[in-house]
Amino acid sequence: MTSQVTIRALRADDRPEWAELWHDYLEFYETSLPDAVYDTTFARLIGDDPQDFSCFVAEQDGQLVGLTHYLFHRHAWTQDNTCYLQDLYARPETRGSGVGRALIEAVYAAADVQGSGSVYWMTQEFNHTARKLYDRIGKQTPFIRYQR
Numbered sequence: 034m035t036s037q038v039t040i041r042a043l044r045a046d047d048r049p050e051w052a053e054l055w056h057d058y059l060e061f062y063e064t065s066l067p068d069a070v071y072d073t074t075f076a077r078l079i080g081d082d083p084q085d086f087s088c089f090v091a092e093q094d095g096q097l098v099g100l101t102h103y104l105f106h107r108h109a110w111t112q113d114n115t116c117y118l119q120d121l122y123a124r125p126e127t128r129g130s131g132v133g134r135a136l137i138e139a140v141y142a143a144a145d146v147q148g149s150g151s152v153y154w155m156t157q158e159f160n161h162t163a164r165k166l167y168d169r170i171g172k173q174t175p176f177i178r179y180q181r
Contacts, residue, residue: 038091038092040092040136040139042089042090043078044079048075050090051097051100052071054099054122054124055074055100055122057124058122083105084106087104087143088102093132098123098124099121099122099123099124099133100121101137102118103116103117103119103143104116105147108151111151114149115151115152116152118140118152133163140152152171154171
């Protein structure tokens with residue numbers, strides 16, 4: 034039997050485990066990034082600029098088993114900031130155990146503290162496992178994403 038999952042803010046000494054988790058997340062989406070991007074992203078995540086990304090990690094039995102990166106930004110349709118949950122990852126062996134839900138709920142709580150009623154994220158259509166959770170914890174919108 035495994036122990037309870039703890040959700041907490043990312044710390045500087047989490048760098049090796051965070052990098053492993055983020056690597057696995059990026060690999061799932063068939064992408065890779067240079068070391069310089071890892072360095073910059075991690076520095077932003079542990080920095081104190083409120084306009085930069087923040088990170089929660091899920092810890093179980095002394096090991097990181099999940100992460101989420103999120104960002105508060107302005108929105109033209111409201112006076113309050115909105116929250117963008119950019120990355121969410123749980124180790125495959127923990128999926129279905131509540132790690133992903135706990136990470137999303139931690140972002141929801143952070144958004145509530147910041148006075149942001151809106152949290153949004155995107156996923157790829159083929160990510161069926163994650164979408165089962167997302168359908169229970171969020172509301173799918175009719176928006177279609179375009180990019181340059």
